[in-house]
Amino acid sequence: MLKIDEYIIIRDFIKKKSLLLMDHEKKNHARTGIAINNYRTIEINGKTYYLIPTNLFTAIVDRYLGIASAKYPNQFGTGNANDVIKAIYDLEPWFDLNRFNEILKTEQFCYVVEVKNGVINEKLLRIDLYRDIKENKNGGFDFIGGVFHCYKHFSYEGNPLSTSKEINDIKYPSVLIFKIITAFFQGNVTVVDKFTSYSEVQINNEKLRLVFYYEQNTEVFFVKTAHKI
Template sequence: MKAVITEVLLEAAQKYPTSFGTYDAHAVLQAIDNIEPSGCKEKDCIKQFYCTEQFAYVFELASDGSVNEQVLRLDLFRLIQPNKTHRGGFDFTGGLLHLFKHFRCDGYHLGTYPSSHNLSHPTDIIGIVIKCFFQSPHRQIEGEKYFTTLTKLDDQNELLCSFFPTGEINVYFLNTGYFPNEN
């Protein structure tokens, strides 16, 4: 996952700009795979490789050296599903590629949507998600397992993220993220 975010994503967006910002998650994955081949030839194999083999766990250490009981799992994405508002399109569900649809870098879209929020580098997204998960207040939704956070990114933008637990343990993944003032 690290190489995809630190090196491959921006290069893919620069070399294959028509694969980004077009509501097509499969095109984004193919562009990434063109830069850093997975070894797969078929679309389903490429999707499976990037969905299941690309993740990281983030732990927070308290000042006393103990580990926070809540753990963040960063996936590239959890699923690819049909786009609900753009017929024929496909979206990433969950994970960093889902969130990248709201961002661009050096004028290049980094996800499936045409985006207007700038990042100085794609790796910035990791810090943003970590800040949302570990530093922003958690708002538990009554009757639900997930929680949301609202994190101020700058003077004009707040990012709402939703984190969902995996099973009965305290490992959470990024379910969604968006700018609520834009919807």
């Protein structure tokens, strides 16, 4: 349950971090405030976490990604991230496709923070949809960073959720978000260097290594990649 005093503390904390990120990434704008009705609390193994997602992040992860993978299955598992974005876009076309892609890769994310007795754990995780789309050496296009990069190892109701053809069904696309949170905050995290750490997680029969990037200037952790081990 959302507590108003904790909401105010987290709101100010997120605003400060967002402004630091905007300055560090040399952006002209950044989403510094999220509506109070977007705040969600979850409890994992007795610990409470606040999830602060944008509207579009929630809509895509909780609804549109699963619908798009069922309605346009040929757009998934092609090795081309642009096909996945086109499938989601075609559900409800607005603006134009390039603009839609730009919106998704810039400021669509979910912040996750732990709060205990009104005190914020300074370890802040940001889960983007994705940070960019780039061509790979095979001529395809990959999602760079974020949960869409991780979705390549999963499927929903028998349909791939990203660029890979891997079939590894999860109950809902949002399940992966909770697995990432658990691995990051409660997993056995290994620090590789000052920028990189990883934690391993078991999902169905797959064991994955989730890799996190630490941005030193803002002290924010990002989901970087995931690979099978």
